Amino acid sequence: MDPAAAALPMRGEFTSSSRFRYALLLTDRELVVQKLGTARRKSETVTVMDLQDCIGCRARGAEDGADTSASLAVYFYPVRTRWARLCSSPARRRLEHRFRVAVSSDSRINLEEAERWSRAIRYRAYHRTGGVCADVRRPRxxxxxxxxxxxxxxxxxxxxxxxxxxxxxxxxxxxxxxxxxxxxxxxxxxxxxxxxxxxxxxxxxxxxxxxxxxxxxxxxxxxxxxxxxxxxxxxxxxxxxxxxxxxxxxxxxxxxxxxxxxxxxxxxxxxxxxxDLTSVCLASNQRLFSFLSLAWGFVADVDIESEKYRHVGAARFTMGTIVRLTSLRVYKGKLAYLPAEEPHSHSSPTMSSVSFNNGSNSSSVYLRNSYNQNQLLHNSCNSNNAYKPNWTNEPPVTMQGPRDSLLVPLDQPVPAHWTVVKEEDFVLVMAVYQSHLAEDLIAAPASRPDDGVIHLMYVKAGISRRALLRLFLAMEKGAHLSTNCPFVGYVKVQAFRLEPFSPTGTITVDGEVVEYGPVQAQIYGRLARIVSG
Incomplete structure (x- = not known):
């Protein structure tokens, strides 16, 4: 559809299944519906529907051969503020407007008119004629x-x-x-x-x-x-x-x-x-790509140990937190990181700063069938360890991806310009790159999906159970970083390394258990794409 034509208003008069008459006005942003009056009643108040809330529109011919009319159905999902006040949840609720198109005694003309309106509504619902979103491709x-x-x-x-x-x-x-x-x-x-x-x-x-x-x-x-x-x-x-x-x-x-x-x-x-995606290297040369988080200590323990409460849904994490608080564990380890530049300007490797076409920056993991001859090409994991697949009965596969330019092999010290956390006793370490850690936990309120930043948070040993509980209760509102708890550390980074000293423990990546041991990661800004609002 021509954008200039899409900006022009459309007007029409239709009826409903109950034969009430309606006047429709379609602008570039709204569908205005007014129920028309009769000889005895005045026209009623108009209903204004925002096309941002519209997901689709359908035109159909009449199924009854004797009926020459066509139908037009428009589907909206507005946030129902009145319902929100009643249930304390600003949820979207389905709203359908259906109209009968009978501008002619010819069924073909009626269907063409309904289809004309349907095309116009769909176009305006998915495009902004002012150029804001006009070029966004819509998956079909x-x-x-x-x-x-x-x-x-x-x-x-x-x-x-x-x-x-x-x-x-x-x-x-x-x-x-x-x-x-x-x-x-x-x-x-x-x-x-x-x-x-x-x-x-x-x-x-x-x-x-x-x-x-x-x-x-x-x-x-x-x-x-x-x-x-x-x-x-x-x-x-x-x-x-x-x-x-x-x-x-x-x-x-x-x-x-x-x-x-x-x-x-x-x-x-x-x-x-x-x-953003984060490249995660494990001690066994395994490389993973993560979209959400890496956790060690309390958070990882709760995530995995609460699996037994899966039948209660999201409440499993609350139950797991209470259980783990009764027996708080302390883990020994070493944490180092490369701080993000401030103000941040996508300084981490991104799709635009890494060449993907010539193959020179590909960090392939070349895996031979003989484990004693495993070789890791262009990666920064510890090349002295054998590859261990993270799924059962699967042959090794080649992991592709951009080169981890910020990392050195795990068997070498971190670069001198990295920051090393002096504290070696931790209750938890978590690295998150999205805002939420669960439906009701806002771990990184300042995060954006493509900011190229890892939000690194750690809690040192010595924190009381009560203080840790307050911390997680504050996280439900994203206010935990304002509690000024002296045992909590938070920093934005581009890369980090975690080296557990405790002989046993749990490390999770995106909620999945991975090999326990030294691990390091770096973020790649804008590497993937997500369908979002």
């Missing part, structure tokens, strides 16, 4: 991956009840794939012909997206593959990235099914933004 074909066992085990039901009809209303076609085992999604995207889809959508907790990201980065065409827009629908118990996306959109915090509807709405709108 989705690969939807669902983990049926995530969270409370209700992901398929939630998809059917809330998301399926939204995709249909937005005229989005999709292929549904239910994962059958661990790393099924990883294998699928590693081998798939991604040209079939405009986005890969994950409905699960954060673990399934972790599989997808690493499957894409294991492809030979990783540079192109990782640019496939990723969609997130919360179906697990953590749902940290989904909560972060809702937070970045400027929406009020919601949880549970309200968060699912919010993310489904943004998915249907189809706006795509950049997403």
């Amino acid at each position: 074909r989705f690969l939807v991956l669902i983990n049926p066992h995530s969270g409370k085990g209700q992901a398929l039901t939630l998809f059917s009840n809330h998301v399926q009809h939204m995709l249909q209303e937005a005229d989005i076609t999709y292929t549904l794939q239910v994962t059958e085992r661990q790393n099924h999604a990883r294998e699928l995207v590693r081998e798939a012909d991604l040209s079939q889809w405009d986005a890969v959508v994950v409905m699960s907790g954060d673990g399934l997206l972790f599989e997808v990201v690493n499957g894409l980065m294991e492809r030979e065409d990783w540079e192109e593959a990782i640019q496939t827009p990723l969609g997130v629908l919360p179906g697990g118990s953590g749902n940290a990235l989904a909560a972060s996306i809702n937070y970045y959109s400027g929406s009020q915090p919601v949880s549970g099914e309200d968060l699912l509807v919010s993310c489904g709405f943004m998915l249907c709108k189809g706006l795509v933004s950049h997403l």
Whole structure:
């Protein structure tokens, strides 16, 4: 559609199924609906619908051969402020406007008129004629991956009840794939012909997206593959990235099914933004790509030990926190980091600062079948250790990706210009690159999805159980960094290294357990893309 034509108002008069008459005014930003009066009644108050809340519009011909009219259905998901006051949740609620188009006795002309309005509404709902979002591509074909066992085990039901009809209303076609085992999604995207889809959508907790990201980065065409827009629908118990996306959109915090509807709405709108990824190197030469966090100590312990409470959903983390507080552990280790430059200006490696075309900056992991001859090319993991796959009965694969230019091998000291934390006794260390650590935990309120920054937070030994509990209660509002607790450290970094000295412990990456031992990471700004608001 011509942008100049899209800016011109459209006017029309239609009826409803009950034969009431309505006057419609379509501007570049609103659909104005006024119920017209009769000889005895005046016209009623107008209803103004913001096209930013519209996800789709359909035109159909009459199914009854004797009826020559056509129908026009418009689908909105506004934030219902009145409902929000009643339930303390500013959630989106579905609103459908349906009109009968009968401008002629010819059914073909009526359908053409309905289709003309449908095209105009859809165009204005997904574009800004002022040039703000006019060039944003809208994904149309989705690969939807669902983990049926995530969270409370209700992901398929939630998809059917809330998301399926939204995709249909937005005229989005999709292929549904239910994962059958661990790393099924990883294998699928590693081998798939991604040209079939405009986005890969994950409905699960954060673990399934972790599989997808690493499957894409294991492809030979990783540079192109990782640019496939990723969609997130919360179906697990953590749902940290989904909560972060809702937070970045400027929406009020919601949880549970309200968060699912919010993310489904943004998915249907189809706006795509950049997403940082972090390269994580383990002592065994294994390299992973992370989109959310790395944790050691209290946070990792709660995440893994609360698995037994998965049936209660997001409340599992609250239960796990209470249990772990009763027996607080202290871990010995060493933490070092490379501070981010201030003011930050995307100084970390990004898609624009790293050449992906000539192959010279590719940091491939070359893995031979004989473990005693493993070689690591262009990577900064410890080359003295054997490769250990992180999934069972899988052959080693080649991990691709940009060169970790900020890191040195794990068996060498960190560079002299890095900062080393003097404290060696920790309760927790966590590195996060999104705002949320769970639906109700805002770990890095200043984070943005593409700021190229790792938010590194650590809690030193000596903190009381009560103070630690207050810290996590404050994190529910993102106020924990304002508590001025002397045992808490926080810094924005580009890279870090963690070396545990305690013989046992848990390290998680995006909520998944990884090999325990020395680990280091650096962030890559804007390496991936995410469908967001």
